[in-house]
Every structure is written in C-alpha cells, then in structure tokens.
Amino acid sequence: MLGAPRRVLGLIPYSLQKLSPRQLHHHDVNNGGGGNSEKEESFRFYKSRGQHILVNPRILDTIVRRSAINPTDTVLEIGPGTGNLTLKLLEAAHRVVAVEIDDRMVHVLEKRVLQHGLRHKLNVIQKDALRILFPHFDLVVANIPYGISSPLLMKLVYGACPFRSATLLLQKEFAGRLLANPGDSEFNRLAVNVKLVADVEFVMDVSKRDFLPCPKVDSSVVIIRPKDQVPDVDMREWRAFTRTCFSRKNKTLGATFKQKSKLLSLSKLSNVSGFAEEEEEDDDDHDHDEGGSQRSFKEKIIGVLKTGGYEDKRPSKLSIEELLHLLSLFNGAGIYFHDCRKNSNEDRFDEDDG
Numbered sequence: 469m470l471g472a473p474r475r476v477l478g479l480i481p482y483s484l485q486k487l488s489p490r491q492l493h494h495h496d497v498n499n500g501g502g503g504n505s506e507k508e509e510s511f512r513f514y515k516s517r518g519q520h521i522l523v524n525p526r527i528l529d530t531i532v533r534r535s536a537i538n539p540t541d542t543v544l545e546i547g548p549g550t551g552n553l554t555l556k557l558l559e560a561a562h563r564v565v566a567v568e569i570d571d572r573m574v575h576v577l578e579k580r581v582l583q584h585g586l587r588h589k590l591n592v593i594q595k596d597a598l599r600i601l602f603p604h605f606d607l608v609v610a611n612i613p614y615g616i617s618s619p620l621l622m623k624l625v626y627g628a629c630p631f632r633s634a635t636l637l638l639q640k641e642f643a644g645r646l647l648a649n650p651g652d653s654e655f656n657r658l659a660v661n662v663k664l665v666a667d668v669e670f671v672m673d674v675s676k677r678d679f680l681p682c683p684k685v686d687s688s689v690v691i692i693r694p695k696d697q698v699p700d701v702d703m704r705e706w707r708a709f710t711r712t713c714f715s716r717k718n719k720t721l722g723a724t725f726k727q728k729s730k731l732l733s734l735s736k737l738s739n740v741s742g743f744a745e746e747e748e749e750d751d752d753d754h755d756h757d758e759g760g761s762q763r764s765f766k767e768k769i770i771g772v773l774k775t776g777g778y779e780d781k782r783p784s785k786l787s788i789e790e791l792l793h794l795l796s797l798f799n800g801a802g803i804y805f806h807d808c809r810k811n812s813n814e815d816r817f818d819e820d821d822g
C-alpha cells in the first residue's frame with residue numbers, strides 16, 4: 469500500500485505548470501498550449517512527495533538535449549509528475565517508462581500524453597520507484613523527488629540494469645557532494661560509493677524560481693555515467709566497509725575502528741571467538757576490562773591501519789584508491805565487512821546508503 473502523504477504545499481491548476489515563470493507572472497494561462505480543457509483541473513501538491521513541477525521550458529529543453537537521447541532509446545523517468553519533462557522525452561525517445569507513485573499525477577500525465585498523440589510510446593508504472601525492479605532502459609532522465617535521492621541513486625548505480633547515463637535534477641547541495649573530491653568538505657560516503665562505479669558531470673544550476681510550487685532550495689543537473697571498468701571488489705563488502713569508515717566522518721579511522729560496536733561486528737564476520745558480546749556499546753576509551761581475544765583483535769585492526777598509514781587519517785581525505793587499498797589490507801589480515809543491517813539485500817537501498 470502506498471502511504472498517504474502528509475504535508476500540503478499548494479493548489480495549482482496544472483495548465484499553469486508548463487508555463488515559464490515569466491508567463492506565470494503575467495497569468496497568461498491560455499498561452500500554455502494545453503487548451504481550455506486543462507484549465508479546469510487543479511490539485512494539491514505534497515511536500516512529502518517532493519512535488520515541485522519544473523516549469524521553465526528552457527531548462528527542460530537543455531536537460532533533454534544534454535541527455536543525448538537516440539530515437540531507439542527507452543528512457544526511464546522517475547517521478548514524471550504532470551508530464552512537462554515526459555512530453556519532451558517522448559518526442560526524442562522510442563519509449564518512456566515513467567514510474568510515478570501518485571495516482572492523481574498519473575491521471576493528468578496520461579491525459580496530457582493522450583492529447584499529444586504520444587500515448588503509444590509511454591509505459592506508466594504507478595508504484596514507489598524504490599520498491600520495484602525496473603524494466604529494461606537505456607538511460608534515465610528525471611527530475612526526482614529529492615527525499616529519495618540517496619537510495620534511488622544507489623539503486624541505479626549498483627542495480628542490475630546496465631544503462632548509458634542518468635541525467636538527474638538534484639538538490640544543489642546533494643549534487644555538490646557527488647561532484648566533490650577527497651579533502652573537500654562535502655566529500656562523503658555517497659560520493660565515494662557513486663564514484664567507485666560512475667563518473668559524474670555537472671551540467672547546470674537551476675533556480676528554485678523555475679519550479680511550481682517554489683521549493684526552499686536551488687537545484688543542479690548532473691549526468692552520471694557508469695564506468696566501463698569497475699575495480700574488482702565485492703560491492704556489498706565495499707558498501708559495508710565505507711559505511712564503517714564514514715560512520716564518524718570527522719573522526720580519524722583509528723578512533724572509528726576502536727569503537728566496541730565496530731570491533732564486535734567485525735569480529736563476528738571474521739570468526740574471532742571469545743569476543744565480549746554483552747559489552748556492545750560505543751565506549752571507546754574504556755578498554756581496561758577487555759578480554760584477551762578482544763584485545764588482540766583490536767590490536768590486529770590497529771595494526772592494519774598503521775601498516776597502511778591510515779590510523780590518523782579522516783575518511784573524507786582518502787581517495788577511492790586509498791580506500792580500496794585499506795580494504796585489501798583488512799582482507800589480507802582475515803578481516804571482512806558485511807551488511808549486518810536488518811532486511812538488507814542487494815536491491816533495497818535506504819536513506820542510510822548515502
């Protein structure tokens with residue numbers, strides 16, 4: 469069941485939603501191209517579903533042009549809303565698969581696409597994009613709901629469907645993290661995880677005034693292209709490893725790995741016996757009561773960090789090559805990482821995956 473949205477943003481006739489801010493300013497509804505039939509309909513937009521409609525045709529055109537869509541391509545669009553972008557994608561592509569959670573949006577979308585004679589090219593899936601297996605697609609072009617940016621991105625770049633590129637409209641700060649490099653303040657686990665398998669290109673900034681209703685934040689468009697060759701590493705282990713490394717982004721790796729909870733989960737995975745399970749809390753500095761195997765396992769971990777010169781480094785300063793090297797040192801010492809969270813599996817990503 470799709471949960472009911474909570475917060476209402478505003479009531480806007482969808483005939484207004486495809487006008488430029490300038491046209492809107494002049495309330496020039498009839499120049500919107502939709503005709504009088506569209507003027508009748510309006511509905512509320514829900515903040516909880518990220519319902520901000522992109523209304524600037526210049527931005528929409530640039531997004532489609534920069535996506536380099538071939539006439540034979542199937543485009544996946546997440547969150548088509550009332551169809552401003554969808555209509556342009558349908559003109560450029562062979563097919564569009566549009567995944568939209570809100571049945572009211574689906575209704576408007578289908579009606580508009582029918583009016584433009586393009587219905588035969590559109591496949592609408594009315595579901596939560598995080599909870600379905602995507603059908604085949606060649607590329608993604610979407611103005612996504614910002615609340616699901618991290619898990620959606622991880623689902624795409626670590627998912628089972630190979631694709632050429634993903635042109636995404638993202639919250640500006642979120643895009644900044646994807647574009648950040650080691651040592652930048654924005655560089656985080658999300659950036660590391662995405663950059664391991666894909667390249668990220670900045671396309672343009674988009675003002676909040678280009679959306680209806682106007683959101684609080686500005687946006688950026690980026691293009692994500694999966695790499696032809698990715699490092700030979702177990703991706704699930706990599707994600708669990710980076711989750712551990714970045715769990716305290718501003719602490720040194722030495723401080724992070726000395727936490728008892730981290731040691732405990734690693735010891736379980738690495739089959740270290742005699743580890744004190746009942747002491748599973750984060751009391752870094754109280755190691756006076758540690759048993760022998762616990763102490764030696766901790767020394768082993770610190771030994772690995774020291775060998776690579778990583779003990780005093782912060783994870784946000786390390787390049788992907790250095791993180792891969794550290795993981796190989798851990799594995800070489802018989803220490804393994806694994807996703808221990810409840811309900812985790814390869815196709816389900818949640819907010820924590822960024």
Ligand SMILES: C[S@@+](CC[C@H](N)C(=O)[O-])C[C@H]1O[C@@H](n2cnc3c(N)ncnc32)[C@H](O)[C@@H]1O
Binds near residue numbers: 519523549569611
């Ligand atoms: C930012 S709006 C984009 C609308 C349209 N693409 C545009 O550019 O104007 C995001 C859309 O995603 C839909 N949405 C929100 N959460 C979703 C989810 N989990 N799965 C699929 N669609 C979702 C919303 O209902 C909304 O229509």
